[in-house]
Amino acid sequence: MTQNPGLLSGVTVIDLTRVLAGPYASMLLADLGARVIKVEAPESGDDSRGFGPMHAGTSTYFASVNRGKESIALDLKAEDDRAILFDLLERADVLIENFRPGVMERLGLDWPALENRFPRLIYASVSGFGQTGPYRDRAAYDIVVQAMSGMMSVTGSPGAPPARVGTSLGDIGAGTFLALGISAALFSRERTGKGGMIDVGMLDCQIALHENAITRHVATGEVPGPMGNKHPLIAPFQAFRTADTWIVIAAGNDKLFRTFTNAIGRPELAGNPLFVSRLMRQRHHQALEVEIEQTLTTRTRDEWLALLRAAGIPCGSINTIADLIHDPQVKARNMVCETRNSTGETFAVSGNPIKFSAFADTAKRGPVPDLDQDRERILAELYGKGD
């Protein structure tokens, strides 16, 4: 078995998904202890196996979200292979798919087709716009839902060209909500004995990730725009220039603001009527920024970080990925883990952010499967050995 024990130990997931949203969901389930059997198209498998850059013959893209899974190649249109899929489903708890709506129907594998035979199955779909509504048949990719959801409209700098969130939040967000829905459905099934179908749309998930932009807009008429590195409602809560590079500081409430202005030797700012309350600081954030940067640009980032940390002010550096992987907290929390491909070459991957008291949190993740590598073992489990 490739996975560590965890909260979902004992759960078997049949995973028909490709590329990102679905594979990310099943990776989260594998990190929580589920057994994930990745069913791939014969010959080339998951498209993302070909996505560069490659390392030791394996796609870094594929490795990052498919470690800890098993692989079997099945042609979903061929009778023999379909029989294997059905035999797998007899023993499975969850089926995940991220085809365009309608594809599973044409394959005779949609939930209404499976429900009577597998009433305890949790059938989980993730698609661009979900299984219903006027756009259900449209394809969507990450940037399309980041754009349509308003996520891009609040990200980036005012006046600059629109910016996307630098991770594929359109897919990753949907994958996370899918994993949440599956876990909740597994709980529910323990009590009711019944499975059912989960329908997650990428656009819906971007909307769910909006904090309060929708509530604020409808209540006030204000249209939220990009705020660069600032918070729309709190100041100072942003990046500032120092003598060498940027620093981020979050000193939004009155108490932290007073402590902050004392720490940087500008106590008069807390007494300035322009900055005297949360609301006033937000209203005059530009004037406040000028005042603060005047002082912060006199020393380096690291000098300020040491001084502000000593005073208990939440602050930090804007790390690159290269900085991040050497951070002692990141190491202490096993958030950069190691996996291997079939040639034994190692890959760095993100860790599991859900730490649970009953299970060890190891820095090793199960290996990256080659296409169809687990076929024989899986068939032996289903049909016995040596027949």
Add this chain to the structure above:
Amino acid sequence: MTQNPGLLSGVTVIDLTRVLAGPYASMLLADLGARVIKVEAPESGDDSRGFGPMHAGTSTYFASVNRGKESIALDLKAEDDRAILFDLLERADVLIENFRPGVMERLGLDWPALENRFPRLIYASVSGFGQTGPYRDRAAYDIVVQAMSGMMSVTGSPGAPPARVGTSLGDIGAGTFLALGISAALFSRERTGKGGMIDVGMLDCQIALHENAITRHVATGEVPGPMGNKHPLIAPFQAFRTADTWIVIAAGNDKLFRTFTNAIGRPELAGNPLFVSRLMRQRHHQALEVEIEQTLTTRTRDEWLALLRAAGIPCGSINTIADLIHDPQVKARNMVCETRNSTGETFAVSGNPIKFSAFADTAKRGPVPDLDQDRERILAELYGKGD
């Protein structure tokens, strides 16, 4: 009862959290059918009740993530109120807290203090850096973990000042992973009979949301930087200017690229050796962008959207929140829902992105609680009426 039936119906959550990461997690649980009893500090309650803009006397910030919960005010340092908390915990499944590590310990409410008395309890903590490691005692807010995780280093436009993700992904991401951990722990408890402690750190969650940046960096040495509105590995997968405003287009694979170049009347681009493969298009994405914009700037966005959709090319407009809420797909999926405060005033809030076949997905969410509004009913449940 304030919540709709769902996958977590029958689950009771005692929620000690304030502001965002914790309340977002418990809101997701409420949307899935759990009963959430929000325990607030007497007098002013959750800090975010004071966060503007206000609407009909209620904070839009608070309303957006606390609809569908009950509220009781308890002083966790007062003996009488602590007795009520313990009586609530006797009947609860989950306790959520987002205090700085150490605070629950000082209150005698940490997991080791509760474990013997409540062995079936799922004790869920969310904090800036988690309960372990060298930074555990540091406070963190959204922008601090967005910065330290590298999320800001890949977001925004090259050469522009650093940009944060426009939603508070530091909190929202952590809240989502916390809800996932809680749901998986509820499943596990059905099988093992045992509770346990979940420890989620906001920084860890940002790292988990990185798609493949860590894997790519360690394998190749390349340090991912901000890509504006482009995908780091795929082209065209970005925003383009048209005659009036921006459009996003995702035509990354060879087949979609050919269809796209035909659709815009530039079939020669697909034959150009510079753009002939995924890898070549990525390498020459600037030249490709110039060619494509030359054509796209000849017509308006809406003309291109109609033409590209007819050809099956994934594309979309960069909606503002004001555009979003009128979108027919968003309406069809109930992703902008309605809630009310105690005066009956309505608020627009995000909907539940996890649709499940066994439950209706309504466009109404439970009301926004006033501080301590459910005290009498909750005490009557615990101790009987009229005593």
